[in-house]
Amino acid sequence: MISLVLAMIWSRRGQALTLALLSLLAVASAVAAPAYLIAAERAIADGQIATAPTRELTMAARRSYDSASGDASTGELRFPEIGKLLLDLEGFDHYHAAEVPTVGIEVADTFPSRLVFRQEVCAHVVVLTGRCLAAEGDALIGERTAQRLGLAAGDRIELSAARQNGAVQPITYVAEGAPKTLTVVGTYRPVDSGAPYWGLHGYFVFGADMGPGEPVFTNAATLSTMQRTTTAMAIDGIAEPGVIGIDRLEQLRAELTAVDKAVGELDEPLQFDSGIPVLLDRIDQGRAAARLLVPVMAVPLVLLACFTIYLTVGYGAQGRQSELAVVALRGARWWTRWWLATGESLAAVLAGSLAGCLAGQLLVNAVTGLIFPGVGAEPAFTSLRYAPFAALAALAAAVLAQRRQLTSPVAGLLRRAPSRDRGLPGVSEVAVVVLAVVTGIQYALAGDPLEGLGLFAPALIILCLALICARALLPLVNRYAAGALRRGRLGIALAGVQLSRRPGAGRLFALLVASAAVAGFATAAVDTAAQGRAVTAYLGTGADRVLTVQPITRQRLLTAVGAADPDARWAMAVTPLPSGGTGSPPGIAVDTARLGAVAAWPDGAVAPERLRALLHPDAPAAPAFVSSDITFEVTATGGPLRLALSLSSSAGLGDVVLELGTVPPGPQTYRQDVPVCERGCRVNGIRVSGEGKVPDITGRLVIRGLGTGTPAPLNDPTRWRATRDARLSAAPDGLQADVEVSPSVVDAVWIQPVSTPYPLPIAYAGEVPPAELLPGLNVVDTPITPVVELPAVPGLGRRAVLADLEYVDRLAVQSREVQAPQVWLGPAAPADAVDRLEAAGIRVVSETSAATVREALDRQGPAVALWFHLLAAVLAGLLGAGALALTVAVDRGRRTEDLAALRTQGLRPRPAGQATLWTYPVLVTIATAVGVLVAVGAWRLTGWALPLAGITPPDLPLPTWPRVTALLAAAGAVLSVQFAVAFLGGRDLRRRIEPR
Incomplete structure (x- = not known):
């Protein structure tokens, strides 16, 4: 019996090979999903680590010593005890650092000069002049600080430890301790101020109350020999390349937890800080998103593969009905009949399933090697955990497809004309529709629809809509064919009849629709996510590049x-x-x-x-002075009142509030030279406040003149506005303001020109x-x-x-x-x-670019997982093409006999050519168009739940629909492959029926 089955396979080796390839795709799809997940999780971890900010690659143990609380103010630097634990962590470079606030070289006292010791600092700065640190008393000065203060290599400076003076506002820094004489041995510029080496200390952050952002670097010996106030000690751990990886995530998390616990058990007040757990959490979130997105497309792909096997095996069994009838007529026992009926298909399916286990892993290796270079797929036996289920599903589909040939009587097997389809759906179709409705309802109502049966909802909805479309469309094709026959259009009539009345044609149409729909749904997810990442990167950033400045x-x-x-x-x-x-x-x-x-x-x-x-x-333009010579004419009564002018340089030279002092009664003229107004100044406003100890002061002020370039509209009170407790009106010689103020500047009245x-x-x-x-x-x-x-x-x-x-x-x-x-x-x-x-x-402080944000988003979990959707779209198109090829091969024999007989009886070449060449191409074209519509419908019902926007979706108007061009591109790719298969099959059939 085995030799007979092998002979049957050999005689129809083309069909057997096609069926084996379809089974290979089915099992490969089941293997590809977990294999891809393994590779994707590695790629997600690699991408997040590569784009992580410095904070998420470092850890630091800090301890502050203060002489005011009894800590040593001189002597050897005492680093935190937790440093022993940090040094035991493998894969980290450790750097000791100490910092003392000092004064002595800056004119401003609102910020201290940061005197810093940092281990190996000379390897991370460019020494522009002089040399780097070597001996006790050496100091290295930043290039801008040196230029601003006129310092050069060889100069001596004195620095004293400082302490905050909180008794004044703004807070100032005062010397406390003996000054330390240092020698400037060189000037420096950091190689990369954002490098992980610098840790989280913010050495190069600058601002009005923070200083120039260039610490004075020295060595440990210098700090040990000077009198100190507050000494901030730190040990920084910087992750080496490769130490934070997918294989060490849990181990690293446990080590950091142990360090954190040890810190809590220490007697000394110690701060342990690390952003690495944030990075680990983000990697876990990305992996979780991938575990949701990959199965969403793997499930419909496997179901489509099983449906393909069911259809193609059924077509093959119909083509072998005469053989099976002979077997049944000879009285073969049921197991012999069963073996001869199913052995050919089961052998091909089993062979393809075994090959699919290897093919799925090799396919993922090739794809991930292309899109994730250097990461690797890391093959594992866990990739095969769904392969046995997929193989069993493929074998079950093959057996179910031949159930009629196994149970039909001899007369039914010998019938050449198929039984008419009464249009009633089968049990399997009803089951698909019911399951689609049930899972769809759960999908819509569940808090987390991508769990349990919810994962099957997109696949079942696609299959359900494909079956419904097939049921609805083929009767229309049959009616159109009948009309074409009445009109004498034989070619179109023969093609339409072949589509509408051929057993299994409806299922073939549904399969092709589902194939295009799966590809369209996958493309919709990929394109919508890509649009969302673009919006997040560019609209979320604001522009191509955003510079934060001082x-x-x-x-x-x-x-x-x-x-x-x-x-x-x-x-x-x-x-x-x-x-x-x-x-x-x-x-x-x-x-x-x-x-x-x-x-x-x-x-x-x-x-x-x-x-x-x-x-x-x-x-209207604001009144503006044209030079530094400022003139202001005013008459005051009541009071006493104080006046001030707020001016802004028109050339960006600065801003000033010009204090004019108390206004004596009577006409007054003020004239002052204001340097910032050298190139012109805009009048922002006139401040009127009281003087003395009386809480409520009333007075009248008449502004008679402003020496601006163009006359100020003083006679028109509508061109001015005032804050509360002031009334403006026109006076014969200018603008009159009746005010009620207090001695507090907070309660002052402001009079502004109406220029906005x-x-x-x-x-x-x-x-x-x-x-x-x-x-x-x-x-x-x-x-x-x-x-x-x-x-x-x-x-x-x-x-x-x-x-x-x-x-x-x-x-x-x-x-x-x-x-x-x-x-x-x-x-x-x-x-x-x-x-x-x-x-x-x-002066630029930092930069963020939309391109950098986009790159980071492209390496997050959702973006990485969606590459599998593109792979699924390709496999779906190939499944449809393979099913079509096998169908054309099975139909070839019977259609050749039918059409050859019609040609012998006088059917003209043109209608015969139409019936042969365009039957299946038309079917493929219609199915692809309907498949795109099915994909849109399935996307409308289920796409909203897919986590496409990233781990933490931004509050932006993200796209929810794919672009039409993307769907058309996917449809075009599927159509081109399947149309080629259909056209080549039709051309071969036409060659066979032409008389020789």
Whole structure:
């Protein structure tokens, strides 16, 4: 019997080979999912480690010693005891560090000079002049500090340990201890100020109250011999390349937990800090997302493979019915009949299943080697855990497909004409529909739909919709074929009849639809996720590049950016808006004239040019002095009153509040030379306050003249506005202000020129801002008016506000340095953009680029897992092509006989060619089009739950639908392969029926 089965296989070796390949794909799909997950988890860990910030690659043990609390103020440096445990951790480079706050070389006393010892510092700085540290008393000075203070190698400096003086505001630093004479042996520049070597100490962070961001480096011997106040000791552990890897995650987590526990058991107050657990958690979250996304596409792929085997085996069994009839007619026993009926198919399926175990792993090795170079797939036996189930499912599908041939009587097997399909769905079809409905309901209602049966919902919905479409479409094809026959179009009629009345044609159509739908669904997930990552990277960042710069006034920032980019093509000034506290949305003020050229703009938002018109309507220019010679004429009655002028340089040279002092009764003229106004100054406002001890002071002030370049509109009170407790009116000789003030500057009255719209227009995203006032911008809250809604504010998200930076600056009566100002760079930014900005007076602190953010997102769990969706799309297309090839091969014999007989009876070549060449190509074309629609429907029902947006989805308007072009590309790829199979099969059939 075995030899007979082998002979049957050989005689139909093409069909057997095709069936074996389909079984190979089925089992390979089951093997590929867990194998890919193993590789994906390694790639996720590798990607997160490669893009992790310094904080997540370091750990530090810190201990502060203070002479005021009895700790030693001189002598050998005492490093934390926990250092012994840190040094025992393998794979970390350890560096000792100590720091003392000092004074003595800086003029300002609002920040200390940081005197720092750091182990191996000379290997991580470039010595520009002189030499590096060698002996006790050596000091290394930063290049900018040396230039600013006029220091050079060989100079001597004196530094004294310092302590905060909290009794004054702002806080100052005063010397406490004997001065230490140091020799400047060289100047330095860090090789990379962001390198992990520097740990979390922020040595190179600078600001108005933080210092220049260049510590004075010395050695341990120097610190040990000087009198110290507060000494901050630290041991930093920097992870070596490769130490944080997928194979050591749990071990490393346990080691860090042990260190943290040991810290809690120490008697001395010690701080242990590490960002590594954050990195480990993010890797775990990415791996969890991959474990959800890969099965979502693996399940429909395996079901599609089983459906393919069921269909192709059934087609083959129909082609062998005459053989099976002879076996049954000869009275063979049931097991012989069963073996002869199923042996050929089962042998091919079993052979393909065994080969699929190896093919699946090799396929994953090839794919992951291409997309994750250097990571590796790390083959494991766990990759095969689903292979036996897939093989059993393939064998079961093969047996079920032949059940009719096993149970039908001889007469039924001998019938050449198939029994008519009455249009009633079979048990299997009903079961698929019921399961699709049940799992779909659970998917929609479950809190976490990607668990349990929810994982099967996309696959079952796709299969259910494919079967429904096949049931609905083929009767229409049959009706169209009948109409074509009545109209005498024989070729079309024969092709339509072949499609609509051939046994199993409906299932073949459903299979081709499902094949295209699986490819379309996978493409939808990949494309939607790619769009989301692009939105997150660019709209979430705000622009191509975002530079955070040193604290600076708004006017100076605007002026400097304008100087660096005078054509407004690539740079835009941005500052944060003052926050209104809990519940208040964040906001930014931007130079709206440059929005269109620089900012990433959300889809569906008003055009940047239109937004500029709404947020920056025309307004009168503020009165401005044209030179440093400032003249102010005023008459005061009542009081006593004090006056001050707030001025901002028109050239970005600075800002000043010019104190004029107490105004005597009667006419007064003030004239002063203000250097910052050398190139012109804008009048921000006039401050009126009281003097003395009386709580309530009333007075009248008439402003008679401002020596501005153009006459100030003093006779028109509508061109001025005042804060509370002031009434403005016109006087014969100027602007009259009746005020009620107190001696406190906080209760002063400000009189401002009307040079902006008021209230301030803003754009908003999300709900209309709950507060009608913008706090913190001025001495009193500034009223705002929302004028336009945006889908999102670049850089902030779907709940934020945006205002015009120039008008925000004009509204501020006192110009102060803004913390964390930014300069956004657009796609046209030149390579030396940072150099141009620094030449204009802006010092860059840090940089974030959309490309870097995108790279990090592309290496997170969801993005890595979605590569499997592309692999599944390819396998789905191949399954459909293989099933079609086997169907065409099985049909070839019977269709050759039928069409050859019709040709002999006079069927013309043209209709015969139409019936042969276009039957299956038309079927494939229709099925692909319907498959795309099925993919869209399945995506609408289930795509919303897939974790495509990343580990921590940003508050941005992320796309939820794929692009039409992506779906068309997927459909085109599937159609091209399957159409080629169908066309070649039709051409071979046409060659066979032509008379020789």
